[in-house]
Amino acid sequence: MDWTAIREGDVTMAQHAELGQLLRGAFAHLPGLYPGVRTWSSLRPEARVIGHDDEGAAAAAGVLRRVIQVGTTDQLVGVVGLVAVRPALQGHGVGGDLMKRVNAYLADLRVPFGILTCADERVAFYQRAGWHRLSPPRRAVFSRDDTTEAAPFVDEIERNTLVLPVTAGLDDWPDGDLLWHCAPI
Ligand SMILES: CC(C)(COP(=O)(O)OP(=O)(O)OC[C@H]1O[C@@H](n2cnc3c(N)ncnc32)[C@H](O)[C@@H]1OP(=O)(O)O)[C@@H](O)C(=O)NCCC(=O)NCCS
Incomplete structure (x- = not known):
């Protein structure tokens, strides 16, 4: 497997076509979410x-830096989403390898924290990759x-x-509700 981290403006149309196919396969349970090269x-x-x-x-x-409001703190985060492994390859460590690269890319971006949200059945996968579930559960206000x-x-x-502590420590995560003022990716 060849791994690359690439800025969005450098993604070619051929790569978007491949990514569309990957996303449609991995999220087959959510049909219509990634039509064509969307x-x-x-x-x-x-x-x-x-x-x-x-x-x-x-x-x-995918990675997107945002500032979200956590309690009264404007917190810079690297939001992670669109995480997908081709179905035929799932369960063989590729997702773990992917998250190692994602974590390293967040370190390259020097964000204090990574953040993501996921379904119950994906929590263990992300914890394996070094991410920490905020506990107790937080109120989150976000756009779909x-x-x-x-x-x-x-x-x-x-x-x-x-959350993934990147340049900050886990204890530095601010208290309070997560007021995204946007959609998580
Ligand atoms: C989620 C996904 C990216 C995981 O990729 P994968 O290649 O199947 O995962 P891996 O085989 O690398 O698993 C990595 C580790 O997580 C563990 N893991 C994976 N899924 C798990 C689960 N549901 N429960 C517990 N552990 C899990 C594996 O045991 C493995 O642990 P190890 O490193 O100790 O062996 C992949 O299943 C996928 O694309 N799913 C569909 C799309 C999706 O749901 N994306 C996430 C949206 S939030």
Whole structure:
């Protein structure tokens, strides 16, 4: 597997076509989310980490730096999403390798923290990769999608917000609700 970290403006149309195929395969349970070369669902990432083999894009993730409000603190974070491994390769360590590269890329960006949210069944995967679930669960207020018309923000207790201490320590994560003022990618 060849791994690369690439800024969004340098992703070629051929790579978007491969990423679209990868995302449709990995998120087959969410049909229609990634039509054609639409290779993001709500917010477009600013960079990708991509693993490539003879068949094309085999694993990928997106990264987007944002400032989100945590309690009263404006916190710089690297939001991670669009994490996908080609279905035929899942369960053999490729996702773990991908997250090592994602973590390293966040270190290159020198963000204090990475952040992501995920379904219950994915928490263990991210914890294996060094991420920490915020405990107790936090109130999170976020938009589902910033790319179409305005809609009421979701306001809920989010069980699975995970953070990665990058240049900061885990104890430095601010107290308080997570007020995204945007959509997580
Ligand atoms: C989630 C996903 C990226 C994981 O990739 P993968 O290649 O299957 O994962 P790996 O085989 O590298 O697993 C990495 C580690 O996590 C562990 N792990 C993976 N899934 C797990 C689970 N559901 N529960 C517990 N541990 C899990 C593995 O045992 C492995 O541990 P090890 O390093 O000690 O062996 C992949 O399954 C995928 O693309 N799923 C569909 C899309 C998706 O759900 N993306 C995430 C959205 S939040």
